[in-house]
Amino acid sequence: MIVFGSLQTDLIRFSAFFIQEFICQPTKFKGCQVEIVIAGILGLLLGAAAGYFAERVVRGTAFKTRAEIVAQAERDAENLRKAAELSAKEELLKRREELDRELSAQRDELRQLERALDKKEATIRERQDEFAKRERMLETTQTKLAERAKVVEARDREVEKILKQEQEQLYKISGLDRESAVRMLLDQLERELKNETGALVMKHEAEVKAQSEKQAREIIGMAIQRYASAHTSESTVSTIDIPNDEMKGRIIGREGRNIRAFEKATGVDVIVDDTPGVVVVSAFDSVRRETAKLALIKLIQDGRMHPTRIDEIVLETQKEMEEYILRQGAEAAQEATIPNLHEKLLALMGRLHFRTSYSQNVLRHSIEVSALTGMMAEQLGLDGNLARRCGFLHDIGKAADHEMEGGHPAVGAELLKRYGERPEVIHAARGHHDDIRPDYIYTVLVAAADACSASRPGARRESLERYVKRLEELESIACGFPGVEQAYAVQAGREIRVIVNPQDVNDREAARLCRDLATAIEQSLTYPGEVKVTVLRETRVIEYAR
Template sequence: MFVSTNALIAWEAEFGHGLLVAQTSNGVIAIVAMVVGLVVGAGALLIVNLLRGRELKAKADSILAQAKTTADNLVRTAEVDAKEAALRQKQHLEQEANKLREQVRKKESTLERREESLQQAADDMRKQEKMVEANQRRLSEKIAEATRRSEEVKRLVQDQTQKLLATSGLSREEASERLLKNIEQELEQDIGNRILKHERRVHEICEQKSQEIILTAMQRYASAHTADSTTSTVDIPNDEMKGRIIGREGRNIRAFEKATGVDVIIDDTPGVVIVSGFDPVRREVARQSLDKLIADGRIHPSRIEELVAETEKELEKFIRRKGQEAAEEVNIAGLHERVIYMLGRLHFRTSFSQNVLRHSVEVAFLSGMMAEMIGLNPDTARRAGLLHDIGKAADHELEGGHPKIGADLLKRHGENEIVVHAALGHHDQLTTDFPYTLLVATSDACSASRPGARRESLERYIKRMEELESIARGFEGVEQAFAIQAGRELRVIVSARETDDAKAAKV
């Protein structure tokens, strides 16, 4: 059972060596496994990182593609916006250019009219210069004739003096006194006859010239007139609407009359409501407001007040526009806003059924034309003619006649003395301080007497035409006569058997 020491030592040595060898082998394996694990882990890590890098790259590529798409969209949107902005700017510039071209056209038209006026004035001036030269020649001839006659009178005086001294035995002083008395009596009679003759001639020339000027102006300006009715009527769809306009216990119609200041007349006339009022502006406000209420269908006091206020604002703008249009029509600038407003109110005024604003425009044109022909300023004449009846726009609000009211209004708003005086004195026959006042008064009378302008003148116009034709038929050889163009032209038919060319020219 006992083992020898050598054998044990040998076994221990052999076994310990084997154990050492086994332990050494296990360490190497562990190291190799660790290295392999590290290599495998590093490889796996590299593979994972590689896969993750590819995924990130794909995401990056996707983001870049989206960014590029977004950028392209933004660029296209910006291009479209830029094109739209450029188109809008182009349209705006074209509109501005059209406005400028229109302004230039208007200014060119104004300059052409002024050139024509200046050319006409120059022609008139040349005619007047020729007339002055002709008058100077006639005056020189008359002076020479007077000198010749004076010499002849002196010679006759000397002859008479010698005869008287020789036959009468009078002294020179007595003879001279008697002779001078005889000559004075003869000359007084001759001078009186000549003065009367020249006065009649001057009167005929002045009357002929004034008629020529007035007729020329009336022929150059032809205006159409319509008689404006002072009754305002409103059409309604059915008779049931009358009851809605009246309202419960009449509250709607009372509210309407209170808001507009006019009377609403509802009678048995089918389909019509009558608006009656003293002020034509209020009557127009009432008419338009009632039209709006009927179209709207909501008729009650609060709605009535709302629509009346809205209509008053619209009508005020319309009045200012009519005043501005009238001023532009006659080429008048620099009017005060209040004057333009009062001028526009004349659109709703009538005088003997003649629209006062159209009458004022016609007076302005006639005054300007006649002013050109007699050497006055046509612009001043047109301004005075346009504003002469402006007092009629406010004569129910202020005391006094429309000439005084208009003159006060124009004076307060900076118009010159000529225009103020024309408004004040165009109905005053004794006011002759300013020639423009007489010019406006003449144009006013021409406009009022134009056939059809006022209702009261129609019968007188027909009678005047008949008298003109009757006078023409009273001449020898005249078979028929026709008054045309409101009496400005008379066409005469003569008999060829009774009248030759010379007699026809005389007729």
């Protein structure tokens, strides 16, 4: 409609402009035919008329379309309103259903609470009834007890009265007064209690003794089992190898001056005999012997043999030996975890490295005794560090017993006292061989550990003759029993295996024979440790297929 209106307006404006130009300026249209001009004007007029009618038609159509749009909009609005009403109703229904569900859930909870309250009320009522019943029973019991108490009191009065009458009669019959009768009864009771107390004391002493022995065996056995040490110790060698026999002449020197100078400087005896390639150094002091050995080895390697050189080498070797001894003592103390030892004591302990007792190295023995004493003390709840110190220093007197008077326990106690050791350590060194009465438990532990270390299998080497003799004695004892065919001592005499004739000895007799043989060995032989007895009985059937 707007397009047609604007078109009509443009046509009218163009027609008016054309007519105005034709009237005002006729010269522009000169030469044009009048008919054409008129036709143009008429066309313009007809166009204007047609535009007017077209505008009217279009405007009518537009008015008709607007009414339809308005009607359609009203219908859409109505539909939207109905849809909104429907959605609102649906939402209202949903909310109502949710509220209904919530109300039903709350009603269920309230019902459950009501049921729980009903149960609690019923339980409370039952308890109240039970309490009331108990109160009635208590009241009844109290009443009965009160009645019984009255009866008992009456009976007690009667019993007291009867007892007084009987006592008076007893006094009249016995002719004793009250104090004498009481004294006589107390004396008799005292005698009976003494007898019973003595029997109980003896019984408990026997039980305590048995338990103490058992516990002591367990503690010592556990300590020995926990400690592992070498079964044999090295021994000091006193022989020196020389490269050739000409060296013997150089060692002796002209008219024996070299050997005399060496023996004077070292304090040992040098034996040069016909044995090829060997020179023997002999001395009571193992430290001097070792020093002389090392000095002679240095002289042989150096090759210069004269008294001045001998003195220099011996002095140098003595200094090295002192340092070596101190180092050995410090390493042993560190191994045994013994802190804060005096330097002199460390040097004395280092000297024990060259001391042996029945082929057992005394320094290794001291370390072993320290470990065993410490473990036993810790199991008994004592001071393990102090016990290890007592065990480590118990044989220190062996390092100076040839320089001081007395046995090594007394010498060791004197040295330890001189260098400020504790009384327990001094007493352990003095009394570990039961020379004095033990005043400290650590002395007993050191003595036990010393015995265990010295007597355990392999601690001390035996001579070949003694070793063979013990094996022969074991086998001879076993072969002396009837039914024994063969006997073999094995494992250095720690086990004997006996083979019996199965026709002469049955299984029960074999068990009895094993026990009798073990008893005979215990009674006949003296040995450290134990000997295992094994009796073998078997029947073999052999056939040959040809």
